Amino acid sequence: MRKKYLTLGILAILTIFIRTQPIYAQSCGFGATPLSARASAIPGQKVVVTWNLYNMYSDRKTHILINYTSDVGWKVTIEPQARNVSYELPAGIVTILENLALDPLPPVQYKPEVIPYGVNYVKHPTADLYIPAKTVTFTIEVPTDAKIGERHTFHFKAKGECFLGTGAVIPALELGLDLTIDVVSPEFYERELISGAPWYLQYAWAIVTAALLVIAVVTLIILRRRRIPT
Amino acid sequence: MKGGKEIYFSLFVFLLALTFAIFREPFTAGIVRITGLTQWSSVAEATVTVLEYISATLFNVPIQFGDLNPGTSGQLAINNPMQIQIGGETNVPYNITLEGTSNFVSGSYTFSISNLEFNTTTTQWTQYELNVEKDAYTNLPPPGGTPVNQSVWHRISVPAGQVAGTYVGNLMVRVKKA
Numbered sequence: 334m335r336k337k338y339l340t341l342g343i344l345a346i347l348t349i350f351i352r353t354q355p356i357y358a359q360s361c362g363f364g365a366t367p368l369s370a371r372a373s374a375i376p377g378q379k380v381v382v383t384w385n386l387y388n389m390y391s392d393r394k395t396h397i398l399i400n401y402t403s404d405v406g407w408k409v410t411i412e413p414q415a416r417n418v419s420y421e422l423p424a425g426i427v428t429i430l431e432n433l434a435l436d437p438l439p440p441v442q443y444k445p446e447v448i449p450y451g452v453n454y455v456k457h458p459t460a461d462l463y464i465p466a467k468t469v470t471f472t473i474e475v476p477t478d479a480k481i482g483e484r485h486t487f488h489f490k491a492k493g494e495c496f497l498g499t500g501a502v503i504p505a506l507e508l509g510l511d512l513t514i515d516v517v518s519p520e521f522y523e524r525e526l527i528s529g530a531p532w533y534l535q536y537a538w539a540i541v542t543a544a545l546l547v548i549a550v551v552t553l554i555i556l557r558r559r560r561i562p563t
Numbered sequence: 564m565k566g567g568k569e570i571y572f573s574l575f576v577f578l579l580a581l582t583f584a585i586f587r588e589p590f591t592a593g594i595v596r597i598t599g600l601t602q603w604s605s606v607a608e609a610t611v612t613v614l615e616y617i618s619a620t621l622f623n624v625p626i627q628f629g630d631l632n633p634g635t636s637g638q639l640a641i642n643n644p645m646q647i648q649i650g651g652e653t654n655v656p657y658n659i660t661l662e663g664t665s666n667f668v669s670g671s672y673t674f675s676i677s678n679l680e681f682n683t684t685t686t687q688w689t690q691y692e693l694n695v696e697k698d699a700y701t702n703l704p705p706p707g708g709t710p711v712n713q714s715v716w717h718r719i720s721v722p723a724g725q726v727a728g729t730y731v732g733n734l735m736v737r738v739k740k741a
Contacts, residue, residue, distance in 0.1 A: 364618025390620040500625025545580035556569040
């Protein structure tokens, strides 16, 4: 009889424990930094922007596909390039188009001494930790015929997807980076402007010239009047 | 030669006027420099850029409805709500939008994504539209170190007479700096 109650008690405790566990079976996501950037470039120059993407909270790999929109048709290169990658899953082999895949990695206290290419450790903004991130590099070529003073915007989008198994609605997640590029002159110059001087100094040359002309005309008139009586 | 001096004087004055007209720029600049009357503003500025971070993780996904009969209306997802967890390191205010990116497809059979609805308030349901971004949450404050969950409930209606099959639809969750 005691054994029966003991077994029932253990079962009850286990049931309560299982019921109170979160039912979040699967999770998919990622993070990004920075979210906006600004650059000044001269015609013919290349603008290189690095974007850090990380996965701290998912329970699985997040597959990232990068895309962009822009108000101008300048040449943009994305590194790493999008390519088809095949993965072996319990359900079979699946091929996905991706630029990179982010493994779930927790933040670390110290940066490793050797950091592989394409990896970065970004400072955690709220803790004394570093977030392991993968970098995406955008290279934007400013054409040589770009006009000085032009401003163009680029919106880069990272779409993250995970292999979540079967379901009626499969969601994906998207984060973005806004980049603004100003086309500037190749040379720095600083010209003194006189717009702040009072009008009589701004137009001093005209006033002096006019005064001299008046004096000259008056002198001529006087001269003529003196000549007439003779 | 009467009045010769006056003629020379007039010529001299004319030449002087001409000289001023030709060399007006250095002359004016000289005045400005001497009097110091250009507009100057001197403000000491220190600027610093704080890097922006944003992260989001979807929980309770994919969205499941189980087996439904054709003609079923307003059936809630069995794993409601979908949780969008905003990482504690996010340091910008943000918006969350949702967009249906495909209709429900099973082989060659389909039905519209507009049969799927979401809500964030438990009172007002919003229909998905194909490739149309809909606001779920707007201008939420940064989490400030602790992750926060934003919930989204889903329900579906299956058109009457829909051909049997396992239908799958896709949606996009966008988390953007507000």
